[in-house]
Amino acid sequence: MDEQVIKYLNEHQQENLDQLLKFLKIPSVSTDSTYKKDVKDAATFVAGYLKEAGFNQVEIQETKGHPLVYAEWLEASDNAPTVLFYGHYDVQPAEPLHEWKSEPFSPEIRDGRIYARGASDDKGQVFMHLAVFKAYLQTKERLPINVKICIEGEEEIGSANLYERLNEKKDQFQADFAVISDSGMVDNDQPTILYGLKGFTGLEFTIKGPDSDLHSGMYGGAIRNPAMAMAHVLASMKNLEEVVLVNGFYDQVEELTEEERELMAQAPSEDYATTTGASGTVSEKGFTAKEHTMARPTLEINGLYSGYQGEGTKTIIPATATAKLTCRLVPGQEPQEIQDLLIKHIENHLPEGVTAEIKKEPLSAKAYRVDPNHPLMKKAAESFEETFGKEAVYVRMGGSIPVVEWLDSIYHIPVVLLGFGTPEDRLHSPNESFPVDHFEKGMQTIATYWGKVSQ
Amino acid sequence: MDEQVIKYLNEHQQENLDQLLKFLKIPSVSTDSTYKKDVKDAATFVAGYLKEAGFNQVEIQETKGHPLVYAEWLEASDNAPTVLFYGHYDVQPAEPLHEWKSEPFSPEIRDGRIYARGASDDKGQVFMHLAVFKAYLQTKERLPINVKICIEGEEEIGSANLYERLNEKKDQFQADFAVISDSGMVDNDQPTILYGLKGFTGLEFTIKGPDSDLHSGMYGGAIRNPAMAMAHVLASMKNLEEVVLVNGFYDQVEELTEEERELMAQAPSEDYATTTGASGTVSEKGFTAKEHTMARPTLEINGLYSGYQGEGTKTIIPATATAKLTCRLVPGQEPQEIQDLLIKHIENHLPEGVTAEIKKEPLSAKAYRVDPNHPLMKKAAESFEETFGKEAVYVRMGGSIPVVEWLDSIYHIPVVLLGFGTPEDRLHSPNESFPVDHFEKGMQTIATYWGKVSQ
Missing domain, CATH: 3.40.630.10 (Zn peptidases)
Known part of the structure; x- marks a missing residue:
């Protein structure tokens, strides 16, 4: 000095x-x-x-x-x-x-x-x-x-x-x-x-069913509802224990060392529920919220939309459903590879009766x-x-x-x-x-x- | 005459x-x-x-x-x-x-x-x-x-x-x-x-997580994503074979008689995929599309929204996710009872870390x-x-x-x-x-x- x-x-x-x-x-x-x-x-x-x-x-x-x-x-x-x-x-x-x-x-x-x-x-x-x-x-x-x-x-x-x-x-x-x-x-x-x-990658995908919104009474029971198909695809990507289920997602992850876990434990802990107003915290099994946010990869839905969003009810089967996803990545994970795994997962989990249009997020970071x-x-x-x-x-x-x-x-x-x-x-x-x-x-x-x- | x-x-x-x-x-x-x-x-x-x-x-x-x-x-x-x-x-x-x-x-x-x-x-x-x-x-x-x-x-x-x-x-x-x-x-x-x-009933529900949209990097891994919670709740309500999984949903359904099935078989069949532009038809296991649309109850998502819907990416955990649902009912089913079963199902399947606000659709019909x-x-x-x-x-x-x-x-x-x-x-x-x-x-x-x- x-x-x-x-x-x-x-x-x-x-x-x-x-x-x-x-x-x-x-x-x-x-x-x-x-x-x-x-x-x-x-x-x-x-x-x-x-x-x-x-x-x-x-x-x-x-x-x-x-x-x-x-x-x-x-x-x-x-x-x-x-x-x-x-x-x-x-x-x-x-x-x-x-x-x-x-x-x-x-x-x-x-x-x-x-x-x-x-x-x-x-x-x-x-x-x-x-x-x-x-x-x-x-x-x-x-x-x-x-x-x-x-x-x-x-x-x-x-x-x-x-x-x-x-x-x-x-x-x-x-x-x-x-x-x-x-x-x-x-x-x-x-x-x-x-x-x-963390690094990141992402994509947006639209599940397409009929050409236009359909009368839910006339077609419910014959035509797959793209919003319901979307719910199934999304639910297949991450379980309720916050574990990402996309095949290969964790393969290249550099695991947290004991030394790092100790370092992290010394940092003050945010009381996430209080600061965010959420009713509780949830983290990957085996990791604290601090460890998960700092050093474990995540998959989040950033946006989701389908069908009628106005007041009241409109009894339709929506023509499409769209989701925006991003992943936060940790050392070892290649953004491009993870993006490809996400795409493969969506394609493999798409039910009959609908198709998907996938847009890769152009920005990414390791x-x-x-x-x-x-x-x-x-x-x-x-x-x-x-x-x-x-x-x-x-x-x-x-x-x-x-x-x-x-x-x-x-x-x-x-x-x-x-x-x-x-x-x-x-x-x-x-x-x-x-x-x-x-x-x-x-x-x-x-x-x-x-x-x-x-x- | x-x-x-x-x-x-x-x-x-x-x-x-x-x-x-x-x-x-x-x-x-x-x-x-x-x-x-x-x-x-x-x-x-x-x-x-x-x-x-x-x-x-x-x-x-x-x-x-x-x-x-x-x-x-x-x-x-x-x-x-x-x-x-x-x-x-x-x-x-x-x-x-x-x-x-x-x-x-x-x-x-x-x-x-x-x-x-x-x-x-x-x-x-x-x-x-x-x-x-x-x-x-x-x-x-x-x-x-x-x-x-x-x-x-x-x-x-x-x-x-x-x-x-x-x-x-x-x-x-x-x-x-x-x-x-x-x-x-x-x-x-x-x-x-x-x-x-068919009769109908419905509801709209909002899954609430944090008080406002959160930075997905700072909070991903600590806070439940309401859109992902929504995907799990919705996917739990109907499987990919178009069977509604809400407990008791089919209990009062008057089953189709053989006589009615024969009557229906005589009516001209709509080629649903062609008329709607969907890539295929899907119906409840054991029923034709005609039978399902005419005489089996359905549950459809009419609208779904959460988070960012604009162009490109916004890396947030949305504060809320909302879905609008309606069911088409068949003889035997009581709209009020079915609405209550839906509510019970949502409450029972709501994961930790989020809450739900449920609005009953006031209109209904047997x-x-x-x-x-x-x-x-x-x-x-x-x-x-x-x-x-x-x-x-x-x-x-x-x-x-x-x-x-x-x-x-x-x-x-x-x-x-x-x-x-x-x-x-x-x-x-x-x-x-x-x-x-x-x-x-x-x-x-x-x-x-x-x-x-x-x-």
């Missing part, structure tokens, strides 16, 4: 907060073309800030969609490692607007939290890194390691152009490891090392997992512990961050996820917020981490 | 057709309040026609909704029976309008068919009866039997006010038997005696069945055969006509269904039509029937 840098950060606390609020005021909603100029303004803000911070090479790279900001500083000592820092400056839409207590793009600090769209996801977390780079460059005219920065504007819409760019410009983006701050802690002030993410004992992870844990004064816990997460898997599969580098968010941040929802003290402790943790990594 | 009456009908063919077209021009759509005045106009048309025909007592009875037309002529000989003739003058909405080849309320005759909304259901069939009554009264100044007429304006919206009226005014509507022409023949020009209808050998049925068959020159077939129908069951349960009288529609009539759909020659042969059949019944 460099005293000078920490001192600089402390002295510029208000200035940093002001700059963040300025960043948060830009409504950089990537999914809505109304905000195209604002998205560009956010990229300009990031690039301008980095230039002012002392980065010599800063580019706003155009893409087929929104631009990405690239910057680099590669003047550290010869054997210093190079990090690729990734983040995104685009945000989710703010709707429904009437549910916000203060305007989503007029940040307000209340009860120790910064309320604004993007406060946690991901402008707040990105800005901490920018401010720490600036503190280093302003106090020491150098960074402790070589740094490449990639802040994109399309994370909330799938990062398709980033994927292409990462494949095309391997020389430019190549690094020894990557750091991303776009996640959170399992509990407020609980340092959390996230060392694994699971990601880094050794929790990797020195880069241990240093992250130490940096957190020194700042937050509490021992870190190690967790894997049921979610997927596609860029993590891309960095892994294209660049074969470890990705360190330094998450400063909290469970109360309400990402993607009205009243998103981020704690002011995590903003401050976050910068301190990051500054400490760069110091440790350079040694 | 009365030669004088038939002669009158033949001589007034064009006039009758003109009057029908006038009736069809009135857009008496009962479900849409925009047409409130038109619905009233249709009632006025019917009442006016009956007065002109020679009925002394004609009333337009107001209800809480649309009015019903009541008329009576009770001057037949002392031991002559009294018939209650029921029909409806309201029609279904005509939408989608752009699919009509000619305007729905500007009747047009093309290729021997009258095209208009209501041509078959039910204005065309009602008008044949009105014209026959007129022919009797104009030629003989009397009817061969006592007649009560009830033409309502709310059949297409559930006949709720008629149900009340039938219960309140038992003296007024009481008769020895009822005649309804609101159904069809199994094939063009194939006299068809419909001697049974099945209706009259002895196909009843003299009133035999006389109907003879009347058809004499006019159409072809032997009648005897069928039951999978559909339900609530008023039939009410007449049965409130008045305990047989209901004779004289159906003149054809399978090509497109009831409730664009381009509804009715064959001109069925209009003529229909009047002849009806005139013949009154003659036979009076003997």
Whole structure:
């Protein structure tokens, strides 16, 4: 930890907060073309800030969609490692607007939290890194390691152009490891090392019966009801003990080790029923809810529809029934293979009298997992512990961050996820917020981490 | 058959057709309040026609909704029976309008068919009866039997006010038997005696999991997916051999006799797969498709929805899943009892971690069945055969006509269904039509029937 840098950060606390609020005021909603100029303004803000911070090479790279900001500083000592820092400056839409207590793009600090769209996801977390780079460059005219920065504007819409760019410009983006701050802690002030993410694959399928909806009195008893066929196909895919029944689904799964189970047991447990309002929790036989969500694959129905959905009754046999499915995958499982197994299962379980049309979900991701004992992870844990004064816990997460898997599969580098968010941040929802003290402790943790990594 | 009456009908063919077209021009759509005045106009048309025909007592009875037309002529000989003739003058909405080849309320005759909304259901069939009554009264100044007429304006919206009226005014509507022409023949020009209808009951239920949609990565493996729970509950209700698995469902079912099976076998068979476009037919083990649709109870999913239905993928665990179910019932089954069995089944098969909210469908009907050998049925068959020159077939129908069951349960009288529609009539759909020659042969059949019944 460099005293000078920490001192600089402390002295510029208000200035940093002001700059963040300025960043948060830009409504950089990537999914809505109304905000195209604002998205560009956010990229300009990031690039301008980095230039002012002392980065010599800063580019706003155009893409087929929104631009990405690239910057680099590669003047550290010869054997210093190079990090690729990734983040995104685009945000989710703010709707429904009437549910916000203060305007989503007029940040307000209340009860120790910064309320604004993007406060946690991901402008707040990105800005901490920018401010720490600036503190280093302003106090020491150098960074402790070589740094490449990639802040994109399309994370909330799938990062398709980033994927292409990462494949095309391997020389430019190549690094020894990557750091991303776009996640959170399992509990407020609980340092959390996230060392694994799930992959995913999915599909949508429509079971087709008659050409059009039929009179249920005239045809009930002669024609297979596609909604009932759908119920049978879906029920055949997962039993009530939450075990997926698709042949081969678990064949390549890397089993949880005792060591990992112990690590997970140390992490605080969410009381899932209370936080979600469900009447109870259910998990795969032999695994706790925490283990299942973190490290066992899942199959979920995300959407289902057939026939009449209005008020009252319409006595029809629906012409079709459609289901949308996604699986969350764990290390060992190949998304493409699992998708094929799902298709085979549906085809094999389709009853007589109906046909199926299957649409593969084009996006997919492999699971990601880094050794929790990797020195880069241990240093992250130490940096957190020194700042937050509490021992870190190690967790894997049921979610997927596609860029993590891309960095892994294209660049074969470890990705360190330094998450400063909290469970109360309400990402993607009205009243998103981020704690002011995590903003401050976050910068301190990051500054400490760069110091440790350079040694 | 009365030669004088038939002669009158033949001589007034064009006039009758003109009057029908006038009736069809009135857009008496009962479900849409925009047409409130038109619905009233249709009632006025019917009442006016009956007065002109020679009925002394004609009333337009107001209800809480649309009015019903009541008329009576009770001057037949002392031991002559009294018939209650029921029909409806309201029609279904005509939408989608752009699919009509000619305007729905500007009747047009093309290729021997009258095209208009209501041509078959039910204005065309009602008008044949009105014209026959007129022919009797104009030629003989009397009817061969006592007649009560009830033409309502709310059949297409559930006949709720008629149900009340039938219960309140038992003296007024009481008769020895009822005649309804609101159904069809199994094939063009194939006299068809419909001697049974199915009853029905239903419910809608929502399976509830978490308070709101959840991130499938964060919660998949801890929280039961309501859509998957729904699939299991639905699949537990009917197997792939089309056998309903709800405990007690078949307990009260009156089994098909060999005699009935033979009767049904004589009726022409619909090639269900071809007419519906389904890839095959499926029926309960041990029964043909014809037997199952006509005389075995069914359970159908009419609507099903959960989670995300838009384009692409949304990786959620839906908060809820809803299904709409109806059963078609056969003689012996009590709608209320079956509804209770369904509820019990759902409650018993609900997995842990979810709850269910069940809404009973308020409408229900018992099945209706009259002895196909009843003299009133035999006389109907003879009347058809004499006019159409072809032997009648005897069928039951999978559909339900609530008023039939009410007449049965409130008045305990047989209901004779004289159906003149054809399978090509497109009831409730664009381009509804009715064959001109069925209009003529229909009047002849009806005139013949009154003659036979009076003997």
